[in-house]
Amino acid sequence: MHAHFSAHVYARHSHDAYSFGLTEAGAQQFSCRGGAHTSAAGLLMAFNPDDPHDGRAAADLGYQYRMVHIGPQLVREVLADATGGRGSMPLFADPVLHDPVLRGTLLRLHTALAGGADPLVRDERLTAAVTAMVRRGASGPVRVAADAPGGARARAARRARDLLRERFGEQVPAQELAGAAGLSRFALYRAFRAEYGMTPGDYQRLLRLRRGRELLAGGVTAAQAAAEAGFADQSHFHRWFVRYYGVTPGTYQRAARTR
Template identity: 70%
Template sequence: MDDWARYWRDPARPVEAMHAHFVRHVFHRHSHDAYSFAVTESGAQRFHARGGAHTSATGMVMAFNPDDPHDGEAAEEFGFTYRIVHIGPEVVREVLADAADGGAGPPAMPLFERPVREDPVLARALLGLHGALVGGGGHLVRDEWLTASVTAMVRRGAARPPRDRLLSPGGQSRAARRARALLEESYALDLPARALAEAAGCSRYALYRAFRAEYGMPPSDFQRQLRLRGARRLLTAGRSAAEAAAETGFADQSHLHRWFVRCFGVTPGTYQRAALSRG
């Protein structure tokens, strides 16, 4: 298989992602001005970092601090495939400050002492973030995965895990209800997590936990559920799938089609024909 790489960059903040397969490519010793987290999907790569030689095999997680020199190359004949995200220090600082919900002083920046580790929980979080970044999801999906991945990485891999500041049970319920009201009012809009948190009166991290506790799903899933319900109403009224997708906030008709089948088991067309059938 030939070498290939696909790259994505957030136009609004220093967050980047790459999905690549390398057999012949050899990385010269270099560093990044961001935190870099990667998951090896298949094969294995070897690299030198922090005075030692390391190997990341299938399912393992790599973590590099900003300005952390490292190289890299395939450790197997057929190469390796991996997904990597680069997150600017200012974004990490913002996520940690939000999780602490205004604690005293700016949060201490994390330091990752081990450049490679085996941790399925971290791997799932990072793969979820990568998918949200490159998969065309809206602001809410990307913000949720970014918060979940950074906090998971820092708690499980950093030398100085942060302390979180959470809401009381009553406060959780009130925050979740306020966020739900905004979602129901504006589900077709590409709402960022910050807008929901402001409506709820708490941090984004606290709202995420509160919403899951109250409704059993993150706000982005609830938003998608509202969009699907809206699309069903439009389809029942005779609107086309393309119109329903555009008016309820889906990226395009194929995006609606994919989620409609995943959640309802039938295509939008099948549902509409049944809804409009006179027999």
């Protein structure tokens, strides 16, 4: 959810999930756990499952915020994968947090969910969000499962890389990628980043961009290049092409034709 409210008043309610409100502008007042709270721009609202709360604007211009809900079962699954079953469910004692790290992690997850990112990217950002939740909100210490030894880690990352190279234009489920590597999803993310300096999702995007660049140089349209390289649409291809190469696909194609 991404919205702006000025006159709307939320009735007292709760969610069956961990719910995080990322306040972007203005301020919101709400009551929760017997107290009154205000979340201004830059702050984070953190509700545990079944935390009753309401909400209203705290300023004349209202407030703008994003809302992220993460179900307890998803949290359990990620924790089981990341900690070998030793992780405890997080419990946030304060419903208003100033935590730039957790906020940034949740913002990246929301952006992936709202922007139609590939399942592999969404899964990576969900894992990052859940582990950040635990490290910053769990009532006790959490032990993360140990990495595979160096040689085994490199071989596992290489198996995942080879699968991504073979099927870079497809949606490769995170569980399938982890199975091919012989690691848990969490261990694979750590191993892959250690070996190649990026997540599997980032690497897959890079492969798609390289293919798209080849297609542009060969004379196909940007729309065709986006589709054949595996991007969801031309706008995604355009945006990432500029981020990676500093020029638009059209500019690159015109330059390639003059060589």
